[in-house]
Amino acid sequence: MSDRTGSQADHRTVLLRRGEVHSPADPFATAMLVERGHVSWVGSEGAADSFVAGADEVVDLDGALVTPAFTDAHVHTTATGLALTGLDLSGAASLAEALALVRAHSAARPDERILLGHGWDAERWPERRAPTRGELDDAAGGRPLYLPRVDVHSAVVTTALLDLVPGVTSLAGYRPEGPLTDSAHHVVREAAHGAVSGRQRTEAQRAARDRAASLGIGTLHECAGPEISDEEDFTALLALARDEAGPRIHGYWAEQVGDEKGARRVRELGAAGAAGDLFVDGSLGSHTAALHEPYADAAHTGAAHLDAAAVSAHVAACTEAGLQAGFHAIGDAAISTVVAGVRAAAERLGLARIRAARHRVEHAEMLTPETVAAFAELGLTASVQPAFDAVWGGDEGMYARRLGVERARTLNPYAALLRAGVPLALGSDSPVTPLDPWGTVRAAAFHRTPGHRISVRAAFTAHTRGGWRAVGRDDAGTLVPGAPADYALWRTEELVVQAPDDRVARWSTDPRSGTPGLPDLTPGRPLPVCLRTVVAGRTVFVSPNE
Template sequence: MTNPSVLYRGGRLFCPGDPQATALLVRDGRIAWLGPDADAPRADEVVELAGALVTPAFVDAHVHLTDTGQALSGLDLSDTRSAAEVLEAVARVAAGLPADAVVLGHGWDESAWARQTPPDAAALDRAAGGRRVYLSQASIHSALCSTALLAAVPHVVSVPGYDGSGWLRRDAHHVVRAAALGSISREQRVGFQRAALRRAAALGIAAVHECGGPGTSDEADFTGVLAMSGDGLPEVYGYWGELLGAAKARELGAVGAGGDLYADGALGSRTAHVSAAYLDGDGCGHGYVSADQVRDHLLDCATHGMQGGFHAIGDAAIDTVLRGFAGAAEVLGVERLRAARHRVEHAELMNKRLIAGFVEYGIVASMQPAFDRLWGGDAQMYAQRLGVQRSLESNPMGALHAVGVPLAFGSDSPVTPLDPWGSVRAAVSHFNPAQRMSARAAFAAHTRGGWRAVHRDGEGALAPGAPATFAVWRTPAGVVNGLPVLVSELPEERGPHDPTPLPVCRRTVLRGNVIYEEGVA
């Protein structure tokens, strides 16, 4: 039995192939027709768009759904501006929890504080009334832990990255993270995951790329997320980040053996592997894989017919990854590597030589424009860690796009919030004018780019025969050249923190099925 046909009419369609189109017909999950209202065919149902804008739905190419749902439902520390405010928030939440509960929070960022010293383990103990406390930093590559939590995993004192203050990084952070998140029941996890996917749908996101793996999430968490895919919610495409884990990734239902397969850490935690030392800390961060390990992982992916990839932020880590690609190319040939569309997540610090490597091997750059908005420029976290010049050279999405590197935009939520139009604006308004992209190119990276990154090349456009996956928008700032106005008319207001109101999603449709409607619970 076929589903009823639905005609959407009276709108504005972002359809470069037919810029005069104001209506589209959905039949059996696909766009059966599009054109002007006057030529519209008959349909079983009619939806009046009343001038609303219709675009392809977004794809968020890097998320952590359980963590996102937890942040939406729990202790959000992203607005705290001091150690005292963190402690006050912990005390407020802890007061309503059982004595054996774990206080879970996320999002503090000391780089924005006047005094950049976070609370120590003893202070967290006092604030939480002796309860275990785990508070992930905005990057999720380090965390503040209470003495009670550290006592629950006594072997952590001998693990790299341990610090008696309770601010843990590297392997020590992975140990305490596993212990803290292990306190969450499966029922709670399912609730967090559904909350995150519902939030994504409400923002016009029809598909997400879930990045899991050892140190990030366990196998049950990962497969549970994949099981929700498309069930009245956005589709979920999973990446399992375990070295030499292509067979495991396939067994778990992943589309790739990559994502959060860590070549290094994060700039916020000073664990990203950089070629020149941090200005506000010791050393150059940490590389977690060798070029030989990268090569062997790519060969393992080829053996199992899987897409691969790595999390690599610092230029030294990206150099290691590319040397591994060169080693794999000696065995497989460059064209076979290119055909796999292997990915690098984040790719924040690059030079012309590294960009050339992405071009040579056909690497997809999975990037987060909001990183520049939140931490770029001459006065935010990157400048503190790296200096102004390296800060302005970071997140080079404009340079990558200019030489044809395929881009797939996402949020890394909850590192940054799910916010697709905000991400498009961040790419358009990069702190460095040389790295800015057009709205059309940035939008393509956040829609069609995400589909191409999972080898679904026929998706992400409004065209006859294409899947009926789109979003309907209110556009308070207007529409120009088929897309919403995202930047101010006033030059002094333009930039990463532009006040122009962003579009509001009215409806999200995935393969013909409505997965979100404004005002419907």
């Protein structure tokens, strides 16, 4: 397993006191002691006095909230950093604004061989269309430009970039004017990312880790693979995380494994598993998610990349090698394929072995009661992104346009998953949606479809402890003695406890509940502000306003 912390744990003894410590060990804790990179004690302010003399540092929390650091269970680190440091179109309100940003970026980067951008979403523009190749050629000044859609499953490009990829016009997914998908997109993306220099890559990876740390994120699950990035990018990120302070990196490499030799190669890369974005299908926004019935706004059912036999072979090989397997599956047909394949592997190897391996499915959006039950039966972890619903859900959103309102209302059924006992791990899929842990918790608790909402506490647990469980660790993601000292300090308003008979609307501040409080995440209220982030006892971020 890849467990990169930036360096060895801090061996100092640190006492935090006069705050609110979110700990199941003591729901009224106001202090915490950290020794040798682990939590050694949580308790009351009065008892903290006995630890002062032996502490190397005493932190006066001044009422701040201490929580476990978040784990973002699905991130593309280099792409996130490139969006942070380069051309980001996620805020463009129209096609015209997007083209203006392309012009400005091209003018500001005269020496870059290939221009890279990210984040356009025509569904949110009044024009409701992607830029044409001619419009991009003009905006980029005739230079090579790669501009993926926000979901990164299709892209618009300039003529100059196509000229660098011989044979692309004969590949599946090529269109003379519209966005590229499928094989055409993959080869163009490979050419574009191949132009990123080592310096650019390192700067991007540092920028992404710095942003994550500033948001109280202590661990990132990097979802890499041969169709996402390349081996050099993946191993460079793991090396950076090993050598420099910052969030931990658990790396997944999405390549099919057929035997022990393939599994050994995945291990040699430093990967936690052959999982992440091993594509069974694409995305709803790009009309490439695999559906049982046609799209409401297109006369086809998307694209399927793996069948049940391929899924079964991969899961069986990974299980026998002691590796986690996993898949990207969004559409109902893709999820059915995963379930059928994993079930076939269980019939071959035994259900207990499959469940013990904790294989995972990324996104898992278009579930049915039958596939939810199958996830529970097979022990599959659902690695999900609640911000997808916040951005594209609702009766007027992109999902409704792609699927129709009734089918769209079935998407992302978090409450049903938890009721069935399916482990949840929350993430962002950054740069598809931004790193934003409290916003992610809020999106799960205030899902646009009320029946799919889960409690703030359940969402918080899925975004902290759930991420650790998804990599096979049950001893972390919570502030109890013996756990890794991965925590964050927050400035927030009064803490509240949700009443058990109403997951969202009703709140209690009564300390007699004996339940640790959390911030009130009701939409419209301010989100907590991160003051400090600590990984393995080592501070990786301090706010200038702390």
